[in-house]
Amino acid sequence: MFIDTHIHLDEFKDLEEVLDRARGVGVDGFICVGYDVQSSKFSYSLSIQYNDIYAILGIHPHSASEVTNEFLNWICNVKDNRKILGIGEIGLDYYRNLSPKEIQLEAFEKQLSLAQELKLPVSLHIRDGYKDAFNILKKYKVNGVFHCYSGGLHFLEEALSLDFFIGFDGPVTFHNARELIEVVxxxxxxRILLETDAPYLAPEPYRGRRNEPAYLIYIAEKIAEIKGIDLEELSKITIENTKICFPRYAT
Ligand SMILES: [Zn+2]
Incomplete structure (x- = not known):
């Protein structure tokens, strides 16, 4: 059994089939992550509709201007629902820079302070902004996960020293993933969490095609191989890690 701790289910028109295929290979928990207002509301509604779907609500740095008081108030209104596991995906993306830097920084801090206030963990999207992210994170009492960790060996110690989990996705299976394999x-x-980020970042042998939660198994197999343990042990450890990172998952 495995939990896909980061997935965007709003992108699937064939949702039922996609979920069934995943359940069929032993993926039986889905943490659906919002990235803008619409997808956050969709994640929330799925979490109410399905027993095995959980929600994380927030605004991705690409859509940073959508962090309004109205949106933050909406989260405060629904915050007590146990299926809401955290705030995300939030962060900084200086690689694609689809929002101006100042707006990204402001949106990130507003959502971190909400997470701190609500005592909810965060799912972080950081690309090329690790230095700024660490400086900001030190100001808040928050925990969570570096989703699809891309900080290389250089930032790993610092990420771990903040007591964060490290999320690994399809790229660990890529043939050129030498540094990422060393990070694992x-x-x-x-401290390891398994995620697909589906429909993005499909692992080998599906690289370049649409990703789906059933493919989490390929990521798990690769990590088990790197760590020299069997899938059963990895399953046990990563389910436990998910419950520690997202305490509401355990309740
Ligand atoms: Zn994502």
Whole structure:
């Protein structure tokens, strides 16, 4: 059994089939992550509709201007629902820079302070902004996960020292993933979360095509291989990690 801890289910028109295929290979928990107002509301409604779907609500740096008081108030209104596991995906993306830097920084801090106030963990999207992200994170009492970790060996110690989990996705299966494989090797087992980020970032052998939660197994197999453990042990550890990172998952 595995939990896909980061997925965007609003992107699937054939949702029922996609979920069934995943359940069929042992993926039986889905954490659906919002990235703008519409997808956050959709994640929330799915979490109410399905037993095995959970929601994370927030605004991605690409859509940073959507962080309005109205949106933050909406989260405060629904915050007590146990299926809402955290705030995300939030962060900084200086690689694609689809929003101006100042707006990204402001949106990130507003959502971090909401997470701190609500005592909810965060799912972070950071690309090329690790230095700024660490400086900002030190100001808040928040935990969570570096989703699709891309900080390389350089930032791994610092990410771990903040007590964050490290999310690994399809890229660990890519043939040119030498540094990322070293990151997995050095990341303690009790800090690893498995995610697909589907429909994006499909692992080998589906690289370049639409990703789906059933493919989480390929990511799990690769990580088990790197760590020299069997799938059953990885399953046990990563389910436990998910419950520690997102305490509401355990309740
Ligand atoms: Zn994502």
């Amino acid at each position: 090797r050095r990341c303690p087992l009790d």
